[in-house]
Amino acid sequence: MTTPEVSVSDLRWSYGENEVLRGCTFDVAAGEFVCLAGPNGAGKSTLLMLLTGCAAPQTGAVRLAGEKLGAMSERNRARRIAVVPQTESTPPSFTALQTVLLGRTPWLEGFLRFDSAEDRAIARDALETVGMSDFAERPIGKLSGGERRLVTIARALAQRPALLMLDEPAASLDLMHQQSIFRLLRRLNQEESLTIIAVTHDLNLASLYSDRVLLLNNGEVVGDGPPAELLEETFLQEVYGAELWTHQHEGRRYVGLKP
């Protein structure tokens, strides 16, 4: 058996009295594309924060290829895990290329940590991958929301990670951008065998593009499996407390709300 890329064991987290995660245990294999879904307040954001290693778990552990995240140096961790946050905070004056170059930070060497020609080549390459090469010299502030999101993904790719984590990568984007971003993720997953964990509210996107859905509710993993099996009507109604229907089409399941 190969070591799973990410191994989560008995993860617990509480803010004071409020228990947000009540013991999550799951593995993600190398090369998997996993969507993390669940109602608001289910603990998705907290889980993502712990998975990125940006916070240390109160109990339990997250391992990357067998190594505990807490035992890794920050630099080493940043070379292997990249995160695309839900909102971009890049200063609007930064050009797309400068923004992507920030992704090279964990790799920069030397006294002044200046980016080398190689770093710039990797950054341009990342922009090319997300189809934003023509925008390289454009300031971030002049780009649309969808374009900015692509640049942020390029920044994460410039880290040359083994694991890419995204928080709501398609939130507040139009259908075209939702599709192009998830197609891009699917391509990166299949062609570059990048392991991807994406938090998403959109179960249809999860169904269309991911291998596996982890459904979180009240701080626990309540469902785990391929979207075609997991996204089942009564189960989802129970988890979300919403009236909905599911529909099967060409081997995929789709979810819709009832009026």
Add this chain to the structure above:
Amino acid sequence: MNRTLDTPESRPWLKLVLVAVAGVLVVLASPFFGSTQLNWANLLSRGSELNIDQEIFLNLRLSRALFAALVGGALGVAGAVFQVTLRNDLATPYTLGVSTAASLGALIAFHLSLKGLAVSGFALMGGLLSVALILAVARWLGGGEGTVTLLLIGITLNLLFASLILVLQYMSDPHETFMIVRWLMGGVDVTGLSISGWLAMVLLPFLVILVIRGQSLNVLMLDDLTARSLGVHPDRSRLIAIGAASFMAAIVVGFAGPIGFIGLIIPHAVRRIVGDDHRFLLPACFAVGGGFLALADIIGRLIGGDLEIPVGIVTALIGGPIFLYIVIRKARTL
């Protein structure tokens, strides 16, 4: 097509060199201005001892231009660092209370009838005390959400120190009150080159630390979560940067008194010229801040005639309108 020269990657270097040259030119030009006309023949003559014109040129004018440049440079860098670490354009050595605390230290020294270096020493202690307070609060707050709180605490400390200064003034006799008021105007009227040499040696390590950490400052412009995911520990990086910048500010206030506006306007202006990459921005702020204060000193000496206008007043008088212009223009273009 060869475009290595005009790629954005290489442009900051060029701009940094240009502003550095401009700063050096101002310092070198400074000794030629002043109330006493220097005699060129005397200035260029060679003797075993310095003649009066050479004495004025080197030990009075060049020394004070160099001193002004170091003070202005340090304040410019400190302002840039405070602004990026606290993610607030209003964060400066002033707003965080460092300058005021250093002034309070100096004024306590006056009150104890101390003179010369002892005054600077007390100012340094005051400044460092406020640094220690800010750092202790920063450490205690820990989590990344503390930047606004930190700024609020700095502003509150500033007001507190300012009222303590008023208390001291109220308790002082007229002569002492005049000294206090004069000191609070800031000044760079030093004699001899050695003081600038010492100041440069004390400031240099902090400047080097900050420039080395330039890339982590760049990453701090993003949110803390992203900074972490890029391998930069936000709290630790902030602590180191604020610590180094506060030392620089406290040291120069100890020597020159509180000189306002440089920490506020220089980083703003330089960001527009050089961009936001702190590996270039910080050295550029040093050059422009230094050049600006040396220039303010020249202006102070020229417009006042025999009565030199203290440099702190000049920076505020020039800096205020410039800053207003920058802010209004920025608001209009958004």
